[in-house]
Amino acid sequence: DSGVTQTPKHLITATGQRVTLRCSPRSGDLSVYWYQQSLDQGLQFLIQYYNGEERAKGNILERFSAQQFPDLHSELNLSSLELGDSALYFCASSTGGGTGELFFGEGSRLTVL
Amino acid sequence: DAKTTQPPSMDCAEGRAANLPCNHSTISGNEYVYWYRQIHSQGPQYIIHGLKNNETNEMASLIITEDRKSSTLILPHATLRDTAVYYCIVKSSSGSARQLTFGSGTQLTVLP
Numbered sequence: 001d002s003g004v005t006q007t008p009k010h011l012i013t014a015t016g017q018r019v020t021l022r023c024s025p026r027s028g029d030l031s032v033y034w035y036q037q038s039l040d041q042g043l044q045f046l047i048q049y050y051n052g053e054e055r056a057k058g059n060i061l062e063r064f065s066a067q068q069f070p071d072l073h074s075e076l077n078l079s080s081l082e083l084g085d086s087a088l089y090f091c092a093s094s095t096g097g098g099t100g101e102l103f104f105g106e107g108s109r110l111t112v113l
Numbered sequence: 114d115a116k117t118t119q120p121p122s123m124d125c126a127e128g129r130a131a132n133l134p135c136n137h138s139t140i141s142g143n144e145y146v147y148w149y150r151q152i153h154s155q156g157p158q159y160i161i162h163g164l165k166n167n168e169t170n171e172m173a174s175l176i177i178t179e180d181r182k183s184s185t186l187i188l189p190h191a192t193l194r195d196t197a198v199y200y201c202i203v204k205s206s207s208g209s210a211r212q213l214t215f216g217s218g219t220q221l222t223v224l225p
Contacts, residue, residue: 002156033211043157043215056211090156092210100147100204100213104156 003027006091006105014113018079021108025072025093031055032074033094033102034066038087049074050096081112117201122220125195131188133219135201138182143206146177147213148186150197157200157215160186164206191223 003026013019025032034046036059045058049068060066063081068074078085088109092102118136125131137146147162161168161175163184168175174187188195200218204210 002158004156031210042217043151045211045213048209048211056209058211088154092156094210098205098207098209100145100162100202100208100210101159102149102157102210102213104158106156107154109154 002103002105004091004093004103004105006089006108008108009106010109010111012111012113013081015081015083017081017112018077019081019110021076021078021089021091021110023074023076023091023093023105025074025091026103029093029095029103030072031094031096032068032072033092034060034074034076035090035092035104036087037090037107038084043090046076078110081110083112086110086112117203117216119199119201119216119219121217122222124222124224125188125191127193127223127225128190131191131195131221131223133186133188133199133201133221134183135186136183137201137203140181140203141205144203145206146175146184147202147204148173148175149200149202149213149215150195151200151218152194152197160199191221193223193225195221196223197221 005024046060048055092104148160198218
């Protein structure tokens with residue numbers, strides 16, 4: 001158990017819909033990272049938050065957005081969903097700084113039909 | 114960050130040592146070598162990291178060559194539960210964890 005909690009574990013929805021994925025980081029971790037893993041593209045960094053503020057963006061689509069709340073949990077919002085958005089979405093947390101030690105949650109599997 | 118090269122797949126007999134190689138010939142002096150693994154569809158799991166000295170923890174050992182251009186992750190007594198994709202990643206000491214680039218990794222299959 002990494003200490004990172006993600007909900008829901010599985011989600012099935014239709015094209016055009018909007019979903020929200022939730023992540024609770026390890027106790028004490030200030031940084032939260034979101035990753036997308038699809039079959040043909042491996043693990044892709046989407047966005048990072050540190051103590052409530054956006055720190056960096058990766059390959060995140062404009063239809064996607066995220067935020068980190070004062071209690072440090074984070075949400076990833078995916079809107080106008082397309083078939084190609086079907087993937088595993090992982091959240092990871094770390095203490096921040098220069099550490100490369102990330103703790104990943106078990107992921108949310110999104111299926112868009 | 115330096116790029117890494119890993120074999121796409123390897124097999125190992127259960128109970129034997131699994132030695133996973135990684136080439137990082139363009140590594141810079143301030144870059145660490147990190148290893149993660151991902152058991153099928155689960156979240157990646159941190160294993161170990163090192164700069165230039167060999168490192169050991171409860172999961173594995175990391176052997177880095179003297180010139181730092183390659184490294185080997187050793188699982189001393191592989192079990193079926195060690196079947197996973199293993200990622201070798203290089204990251205600078207000052208860079209954020211978001212700079213961890215998960216490539217294709219090595220699919221390790223532990224055979225009974």
